[in-house]
Amino acid sequence: MTQTENTAVSFTGAVKTYGEVRAVDGIDLEIARGETVALLGRNGAGKSTTIALLLGLLEPDTGTVALFGAPPERSVRAGRVGAMLQEARAVPRVTVGELVSFVASRYPAPLPVAQALELAGIAELTGRRVDRLSGGQLQRVRFAVALAGNPALLVLDEPTAALDVEARHAFWDSMRAYAHRGHTVLFSTHYLEEADAHADRIVVVDRGRIVADGTGEELRRAAGGNLVSFDLAGQGTDGLALLPGVRSVEVLGGRARLRTDDSDATVIALAGLGAIRGLEVVRASLDDAFLALTSRPTETSPPSETSRPSKVELV
Numbered sequence: 583m584t585q586t587e588n589t590a591v592s593f594t595g596a597v598k599t600y601g602e603v604r605a606v607d608g609i610d611l612e613i614a615r616g617e618t619v620a621l622l623g624r625n626g627a628g629k630s631t632t633i634a635l636l637l638g639l640l641e642p643d644t645g646t647v648a649l650f651g652a653p654p655e656r657s658v659r660a661g662r663v664g665a666m667l668q669e670a671r672a673v674p675r676v677t678v679g680e681l682v683s684f685v686a687s688r689y690p691a692p693l694p695v696a697q698a699l700e701l702a703g704i705a706e707l708t709g710r711r712v713d714r715l716s717g718g719q720l721q722r723v724r725f726a727v728a729l730a731g732n733p734a735l736l737v738l739d740e741p742t743a744a745l746d747v748e749a750r751h752a753f754w755d756s757m758r759a760y761a762h763r764g765h766t767v768l769f770s771t772h773y774l775e776e777a778d779a780h781a782d783r784i785v786v787v788d789r790g791r792i793v794a795d796g797t798g799e800e801l802r803r804a805a806g807g808n809l810v811s812f813d814l815a816g817q818g819t820d821g822l823a824l825l826p827g828v829r830s831v832e833v834l835g836g837r838a839r840l841r842t843d844d845s846d847a848t849v850i851a852l853a854g855l856g857a858i859r860g861l862e863v864v865r866a867s868l869d870d871a872f873l874a875l876t877s878r879p880t881e882t883s884p885p886s887e888t889s890r891p892s893k894v895e896l897v
């Protein structure tokens with residue numbers, strides 16, 4: 583298979599603006615067939631707009647978007663894509679079984695309806711009217727609708743937003759079962775743990791741009807792998823940002839917290855300064871990494887470091 587044949591999703595310099603807002607601001611992204619990718623970002627980061635471009639619901643102002651080497655509309659029309667979007671209204675008066683059967687009938691090689699319902703965990707809702715379901719039940723119906731056509735690419739925009747803990751677990755089990763059949767999955771989320779646990783690769787979007795791209799472990803490292811903190815005991819923070827390995831400096835309740843790529847070197851340097859009271863070294867969590875990757879530069883951070891995009895290439 584050539585590189586192009588192996589590519590499910592391809593964005594090249596895609597830009598989408600709404601008036602003054604650059605919702606998608608120059609995205610370059612390749613997703614190989616069979617990958618499960620999480621699109622992670624804060625509210626308003628540009629995830630839904632990226633997904634709308636990917637599905638051909640919006641056209642980029644500049645740049646290109648392709649699915650399986652073709653324009654998105656063509657791949658969608660050919661039945662290669664199933665999507666679960668945030669805003670989908672319940673269709674009045676039809677049952678869950680009727681809705682999923684109808685959607686399946688529009689695809690060239692759908693899943694058996696019972697299997698789609700089973701995978702989405704809603705077999706027992708088959709005869710229920712769609713417009714009389716709870717928010718969480720409706721969300722699982724939307725998942726069944728996305729799966730119904732047995733699409734090569736499954737696109738899920740914040741798929742677990744309305745689900746309780748049990749439904750969430752069931753959802754991820756189903757999503758992974760689907761991905762293990764060799765299908766490509768792209769999902770957006772605010773939940774770092776979900777991205778880390780269920781995606782092969784995390785693409786972090788901030789203000790319409792990709793600021794990091796890699797595994798959870800790579801993102802932790804890209805953001806500065808460890809946090810070294812100690813009591814300032816009345817001392818200032820001058821020069822701390824220049825110590826070996828240090829990426830940023832914060833002051834929290836009389837303690838300095840240094841994000842560092844090389845905690846050994848940082849600790850040795852601090853010892854040389856006699857700044858080791860209450861010293862603690864901890865591994866940065868994915869939350870810390872996410873905040874560091876998407877945070878605005880602060881006065882206490884070295885500007886050259888915080889403004890640098892931490893792009894981790896996987897391949």
Ligand SMILES: Nc1ncnc2c1ncn2[C@@H]1O[C@H](COP(=O)(O)OP(=O)(O)OP(=O)(O)O)[C@@H](O)[C@H]1O
Binds near residue numbers: 603623624629630632
């Ligand atoms: N139809 C629109 N008209 C004007 N601005 C829009 C429109 N849709 C989105 N935006 C703006 O574009 C930016 C990106 O929005 P988008 O919905 O893509 O973000 P998101 O990452 O999906 O956010 P959330 O996690 O809150 O769903 C935001 O600043 C948003 O206010």
